[in-house]
Amino acid sequence: MSISPPAPLPPQAPQPPAAVRPLAKGTLGRRLVVRVAALVAIVAVGLGAVVALAAYNIQIGQMDSRLDGAVRRMTGGPGFGGQEIGTILASQDGETIISASILVDRASNSGVRAATLSDEAAQQLAAVQLGSGEKATIHLTDYGLYRVTVQSSGSFRAIAGISLSQLTSAMTSLVIFEALLTGVVIAAAVVVARGVVVTSLAPLNRLAATATAVSNxxxxxxxxxxxxxxxxxxxxxxxxxxxxxxxxxxxxxxxxxxxxxxxxxxxxxxxxxxxxxxxxxxxxxxxxxxxxxxxxxxxxxxxxxxxxxxxxxxxxxxxxxxxxxxxxxxxxxxxPALDLAPTDVTEIVLNATSDARAAGPDHRWSLSLPDEPVVALADRYRLHQVLANLLANARTHTPPGTQVQTAVAVTGGMVTITVTDDGPGIPPELQASVFERFTRAEVSRVRKQGGPSTGLGLAIVAAVVAAHHGTASVNSRPGRTVFTIRIPAAGPTAF
Known part of the structure; x- marks a missing residue:
């Protein structure tokens, strides 16, 4: 893994702050809107449930009053006189069903038309266990929901029932209306809460934008x-x-x-x-x-x-x-006042390697160059100084017989120059500071001549490369150390 030098990079223009999205995922504004909407939904659903329950209880009370009237009319005289259409009347003596009929229609102003209940429905009525005057809601096969009551006299029981179809239809309409109203209220709450939250958090978002601008x-x-x-x-x-x-x-x-x-x-x-x-x-x-x-x-x-x-x-x-x-x-x-101009990097590498070969004949020097000339936007003298320092570093900190290769390549509009040796390498704990001033790698690399190092050679490399708007890095392990510099290409190589 390459390690960037700590040398300061050239000044760059501050990046514009990213557009603030007050309701983006994970933001405080979004959480507030969601929580307000959830609170409104809970309140609306709760109120709807209370209203529906109250309406149901009121209508059940009215149904029970009508049911009491039906029982009084039933016990006051035989037949369905005065009863509502759909009313069920049944009589039972002990376990025996005497009669069980339902008012179907009124045939004329004075007469009615009734039908006998099915045996299954009659058995369901007979199975109702209620005390005299008590009421219950049951489901009769083929007839639907009914509110029924029982009037007992010894072993004789009179059973009356009124259909709840109208009540069920009314409650269904009420629940649907409440659901639609709740949805409208929640949507309105989201719109209003969004506007309020965005307006309220606008100063905080401007503060965040300022902080972002400063951080860049x-x-x-x-x-x-x-x-x-x-x-x-x-x-x-x-x-x-x-x-x-x-x-x-x-x-x-x-x-x-x-x-x-x-x-x-x-x-x-x-x-x-x-x-x-x-x-x-x-x-x-x-x-x-x-x-x-x-x-x-x-x-x-x-x-x-x-x-x-x-x-x-x-x-x-x-x-x-x-x-x-x-x-x-x-x-x-x-x-730095550099004389930046299109510079033939291949020529500089050849000259620097030739000088290094003359200064270190006991090392093995090699080159890996492209067929075409490589041109970079650089200061010729300073770039030569960078190459000379890297090659001198390889020469003086590795033992005789070390292979040192210099390579040049162009990638992504940048000229890459690498100096690779198969010496003892640099310990990982020193690689992060190798480009700092007065850093010495005496522990890992052998310095065979010239006395102790000043520790400024690689610092100069990093500073000069940074002045070229490039980067310098090192990757080292025992048996392989690679120094890499990258500077902008120029001319036909800038692709």
Whole structure:
């Protein structure tokens, strides 16, 4: 897995915040609307049930009054005189059904037409267990629901029943009407709740949009500009959202102040490093010059003195190289002025590899290049420096005989350059910081010459590649280490 360097990336324009969807899945607005709709539905269904139950009880009471009248008329005289159409009258003595009829129609102003109940319905009436004057609702086969009552006198029982078909039809219509009304009420509640919730949460959504805009700003380094604030209309301390907006603006003020202080500190530090490095160049040049002057007289010096002067010359060379690297990093930090132009990457790789082969003849160097020239938008000198640092890193941190291969490819409009060696590798715990300044991999990689590393070579690689709007990464395990840089292609290779 490739590990990106910690070197700062080039500043990028803040991304516009995503469009706020106040009722998107999982949002507070959606949950509020759903809960309001559920509450309205529960209340509406409950009220409908209460109304339906009350209407049913009222009509059952009226039905019972009519049933009492039917019983009185039945016991007051034989026949169906004065009874409603559909009324059932039956008489029973002990277990024997004497008669069981239903009023079908009125034949004339004075007469009626009745029909005998089916045997099954008659048996159902006989099986009704009610005390005198009690009432019950039963289902009679072939006749439907009936409200029945019993009038007892010894072993004799008079049974009367009135059809509940009209009541059932009325209750069905009432329930359907209530269901439709409940649906309309719920739909209206959803529409109203949606409007209220969207309006009420609009300040919170604007606050979220502001936070998103701030989170997209490049805050990792450099001077930070364009930190927006919450609108004064959304910072009224009277409301809860206003208090959040006010606190958010206060936090942004502190963040902006801290970023400004950090940037000022970075500028001072870079200036100090640049000034110090610049001031060190002259005394180092003098030390090197005087050390070189002693070469012609070292034959007359004692071995200890000659060795000391040799070490002074060697360390002054190393210090000069370190100062130059520090100056370069300071320039890159303060805003690299690169001469970006279409550059033949193949030529640079060939030259850098040729130099590395001359400096490290005990390594095995190889190339993997495409047939066509590869052109990148790059600074020729700085890109050569990147390749030279990577190849020097492979040469000085791997043992003799190590195979080092440099490859070039173009993918997705980017030029990819890889430097691969089969050396001892870099431990996983060091790979994340290998591009940081003054990082040394002395534990895993063998440095065979030149004394201890300054730890700036790969930092320069990362900084220069980032200045090219590219990326640098490393992937290492024992026996295979791959450094990869990717920079924008140019010309015919930018496809």
């Amino acid at each position: 700003l490049p805050l990792e380094s450099g001077e930070v500009e364009g930190i927006v604030r919450v609108s004064p209309n959304d910072t009224d301390p009277v409301s809860e959202v206003g208090r959040v907006g006010l606190a958010f603006n206060h936090m942004l003020d502190n963040v902006e102040g801290a970023l400004a202080a950090r940037h000022a500190s970075e500028v001072k530090l870079r200036q100090f490093v640049a000034d110090a490095s610049h001031e060190l160049r002259n005394p180092l040049a003098a030390i090197r010059g005087y050390a070189e002057l002693t070469r012609r007289e070292r034959a007359d010096m004692s071995p200890a003195m000659a060795h000391a002067m040799g070490r002074i010359e060697s360390e002054s060379d190393r210090m000069s190289s370190l100062v130059e690297d520090l100056l370069l990093l300071a320039r890159l930090d303060s805003g």
